[in-house]
Amino acid sequence: MDYSEIEVPAPFLCPISLHLMREPVTVSTGITYDRESIERWLFSCKNFTCPVTKQQVLQTQDLTPNHTLQRLIQNWCTQNHVSLDETTQHDSSSTIEKAQVVKLLNEAKRFSHDEKLKFLKWIKTIALESESNKQCLESAGAIDFLASTMDEAHSTLFIIEAGIELLFKLNPSIYQLKYLINNEKIHFFESLFHVLRLGNQESRTYATLLLKSSFGVANPTQLSCVKTEYFVEISRVIRDKISQEASKAALKLLVDLCSRGRNQVRAVEAGLVLNLIDLLIDSNNISEKRICELILIALDRLCGCAEGRAALLSHGAAVAAISKKILRVSCVASDRAVKILATVCRYSATLNLLQEMLVVGAVSKLCLVLQVDNGASNKAKERASEILKLHTKVWKNSPCIPVNLLSNYP
Known part of the structure; x- marks a missing residue:
């Protein structure tokens, strides 16, 4: 049908081509056009001004479907026994x-x-x-x-x-x-x-x-040869907390990368250990426990190298922050926190560190791990027992260990 022969209400006409709108969309200026016509105006003809005024530049090329006008057009067509092409009955995917x-x-x-x-x-x-x-x-x-x-x-x-x-x-x-x-x-x-x-x-x-x-x-080569400056940017994503989705992705990526080659050392050089500890301290404000678990898993990976353990111990609140998560977040978090302490106690123990573990309650938490039935795996219990046995001379007679836990001390 030739729509030019039909007396069509002005609001239903496309301002560009003066034919009946089949799919009305509204541009940033608030004016409504037929999708096919405005797309031709914008992208085929490379015009970025308002087709009506020819002067006002469109700030955005987003096209918003005008569903209200679409229904009015369909109602008018029904009342006037006018049949539009099938494109009016389908979504805009048919126009591409x-x-x-x-x-x-x-x-x-x-x-x-x-x-x-x-x-x-x-x-x-x-x-x-x-x-x-x-x-x-x-x-x-x-x-x-x-x-x-x-x-x-x-x-x-x-x-x-x-x-x-x-x-x-x-x-x-x-x-x-x-x-x-x-x-x-x-x-x-x-x-x-x-x-x-x-x-x-x-x-x-x-x-x-x-x-x-x-x-x-x-491929394996790309995974094992990540540049230090890349880890710097991953560290910034974690530190800046730009979104929970981004934090999760960055932490998962860090966990994956730090199991390969010298990536552990490069990540430590990028300052990731200190950033992770700071994030762990603030994790009480994070509703989702998975973030805390990923932080501890990443720290566990980074403590696999001497540089990572040194960086962790250089942070004054690291031992306290890690110990605090034992038996408080999840079984996964408890297991990883105990594993980190086990690694540090095995390879980097000093008298100052052992005394700090008493003061911040880390030793008491290890004793509790041996007592509880839930909250920690059997592997975590084995590691806790190993740590306590390893440094029994320093901790055995300490008043920091509760009396009710002495019977569980190895």
Whole structure:
């Protein structure tokens, strides 16, 4: 049907093409357009001003569906016996086609920085509309395009941040992640750490989550040769507490990396031990116990080297903070805390350390571990017994050990 022959209420006409709106969307200026027409105006014609005034620059290219107007149009069509195309009955995923996306991605390679940033925001809007749109974008080569935008030598920080956010929301497959981290022309890890260093909190969260996923599919060489400066940025994510999601991902990544090569030493050099102790002290304010468990697991890994144990003992509150978590958080936390104390007592014990353990109640906690039925594993009980036997001459007659626990002392 030729809609130009129908007397259509003005609010239902697209201000650009003067045809009946099929899928009304509202732009940042508050004006509503037909999606197909405004997308052509913005991205095919590269116009970033308001189509009505031709002067007001659109601050964002986000397109918000106008569901109220959509229902009014459908009601009007029903009352006037007008049948719209099937596109009105489907979501916006039907408006995106692979050929169209391929063409736009090729054109976008020649965009200026400002145009490219606006184009990335448009892709994000499209990707969030539906799962089919995500699949269409991926098959059209959006991942390759995003990778090209992350080269810090040729892109601004804002573009790299937008590219990383969009890449995360596209949820790349294992194959795609391997392609990104193994392509020497992309410098994927460098771009992620560039955002960790200079980006805003939201983009740093996305970068941290992508790092966790990427190192999860990395090869042994990439895993065992992590640069010290990378650990510095991981440490900053943990220290800054930008989000609980980012903290978890950073801690899990740290645990994984510190089981390989000389990564333990590099992590210690980056100041991670001291940051973890500070975070452990503040963990009473953290509602989720998993954070506390991950901190203790990471500290356990770092205490596997002499540098890690020295760093831990250089923190005046380390022994007290670790001891405090025994029998208070979870069985996992108790086991790891006891293991850390066992490692330190076995390889780095001094008279000052042993006296400190008495004062802060660490020895009493070890005795309690032997008494309780729940709260600590059998392995934790074995380690507690080992520590007490190892230093029995120093602690046996100490008044710091409660009388009711002397019978449990080895």
